[in-house]
Amino acid sequence: xxxxxxxxxxxxxxxxxxxxxxxxxxxxxxxxxxxxxxxxxxxxxxxxxxxxxxxxxxxxxxxxxxxxxxxxxxxxxxxxxxxxxxxxxxxxxxxxxxxxxxxxxxxxxxxxxxxxxxxxxxxxxxxxxxxxxxxxxxxxxxxxxxxxxxxxxxxxxxxxxxxxxxxxxxxxxxxxxxxxxxxxxxxxxxxxxxxxxxxxxxxxxxxxxxxxxxxxxxxxxxxxxxxxxxxxxxxxxxxxxxxxxxxxxxxxxxxxxxxxxxxxxxxxxxxxxxxxxxxxxxxxxxxxxxxxxxxxxxxxxxxxxxxxxxxxxxxxxxxxxxxxxxxxxxxxxxxxxxxxxxxxxxxxxxxxxxxxxxxxxxxxxxxxxxxxxxxxxxxxxxxxxxxxxxxxx
Numbered sequence: 001x002x003x004x005x006x007x008x009x010x011x012x013x014x015x016x017x018x019x020x021x022x023x024x025x026x027x028x029x030x031x032x033x034x035x036x037x038x039x040x041x042x043x044x045x046x047x048x049x050x051x052x053x054x055x056x057x058x059x060x061x062x063x064x065x066x067x068x069x070x071x072x073x074x075x076x077x078x079x080x081x082x083x084x085x086x087x088x089x090x091x092x093x094x095x096x097x098x099x100x101x102x103x104x105x106x107x108x109x110x111x112x113x114x115x116x117x118x119x120x121x122x123x124x125x126x127x128x129x130x131x132x133x134x135x136x137x138x139x140x141x142x143x144x145x146x147x148x149x150x151x152x153x154x155x156x157x158x159x160x161x162x163x164x165x166x167x168x169x170x171x172x173x174x175x176x177x178x179x180x181x182x183x184x185x186x187x188x189x190x191x192x193x194x195x196x197x198x199x200x201x202x203x204x205x206x207x208x209x210x211x212x213x214x215x216x217x218x219x220x221x222x223x224x225x226x227x228x229x230x231x232x233x234x235x236x237x238x239x240x241x242x243x244x245x246x247x248x249x250x251x252x253x254x255x256x257x258x259x260x261x262x263x264x265x266x267x268x269x270x271x272x273x274x275x276x277x278x279x280x281x282x283x284x285x286x287x288x289x290x291x292x293x294x295x296x297x298x299x300x301x302x303x304x305x306x307x308x309x310x311x312x313x314x315x316x317x318x319x320x321x322x323x324x325x326x327x328x329x330x331x332x333x334x335x336x337x338x339x340x341x342x343x344x345x346x347x348x349x350x351x352x353x354x355x356x357x358x359x360x361x362x363x364x365x366x367x368x369x370x371x372x373x374x375x376x377x378x379x380x381x382x383x384x385x386x387x388x389x390x391x392x393x
Contacts, residue, residue: 024078030056034074037083042072043337043359044379054078062357063337070337106294108333109317111347116336121352127389130165136362136375136384137175144182145366147199148373150386151177157187159199162371162388170197171204180223188212194226208263215254216277220285224261225302227269227279227288229254256290258302269299269307280320289320296320317347325364332363332372339363339374353391362386 042060075084217228256269299309
């Protein structure tokens with residue numbers, strides 16, 4: 001064979017091989033290969049990235065609980081289209097832990113001395129989708145468990161009839177709503193005033209006439225007191241009744257106050273200028289729980305002029321957000337992107353309430369422990385769905 005012919009043949013072979021090495025499969029093809037290999041459907045759109053110009057990494061978000069995300073993962077050779085497995089010959093699943101910065105938040109710590117797969121799954125009616133909104137911030141049952149009070153979208157409040165699913169918007173410039181009774185709700189309006197609304201008469205009126213400077217407030221269950229945090233200073237100005245506001249950054253420097261519903265009595269619980277937050281009432285209205293930074297404290301001197309407070313150690317493993325959800329010794333909680341029932345004394349999961357993997361939030365029980373309400377979100381569609389499920393107690 002002539003020498004020149006051999007050289008030309010080798011050059012053509014190398015050129016073809018080089019061209020094939022530069023040609024990679026596209027993103028859509030990589031996704032199809034990953035799905036055909038068993039990639040699980042996730043909570044949001046697939047994440048597809050080209051790594052080092054040679055590997056397509058396809059991720060599916062399986063679970064998104066608090067500060068940890070879990071993914072199903074496939075790696076696809078961008079040239080051959082073959083699935084790349086690890087040294088053990090299996091596909092990978094990864095987890096990401098998001099570190100929180102500059103926030104002091106207590107996390108509920110449940111006991112993991114159990115096998116999740118062995119938990120009893122409750123038998124009940126299939127959950128019903130009862131409302132669809134852009135964003136839902138909070139949901140709560142009325143005292144008679146017939147209505148839901150919803151804070152949603154941009155400073156809007158509405159009430160939904162559980163039986164008929166009829167929804168009525170109440171206010172478009174309001175937030176932080178609470179039930180006072182089956183007919184009365186209270187909320188903050190225009191970041192200035194604390195207002196009541198009568199569901200029967202559809203009338204709104206101010207709880208107090210003065211501007212309500214608060215960061216976080218809670219009404220006592222008996223409707224007589226308001227516990228709230230504020231930047232108000234206990235020093236007085238020359239002008240009687242004028243409030244001095246001490247500026248602070250990132251919520252640092254607030255204090256806890258206690259005020260009667262008519263605003264005539266207003267006193268300090270703390271004078272610390274630390275991160276005092278999330279006041280929480282006991283069921284019988286005789287105790288206030290609250291945080292100083294991420295540590296729980298309580299006070300019971302509600303009617304005394306001088307109020308003392310002490311460390312609270314009765315529920316060391318549950319934060320005050322979940323403490324508020326306790327009904328007859330149980331509260332709903334997210335575990336492995338399922339909703340489970342937690343025993344507040346043992347902190348052990350006892351039953352699986354909803355065993356479909358979704359992005360859950362706003363879980364709470366009705367006072368008779370017959371219903372569970374929760375929300376799921378679809379980020380790709382900017383929608384939040386409200387669900388109601390009847391459970392057997």
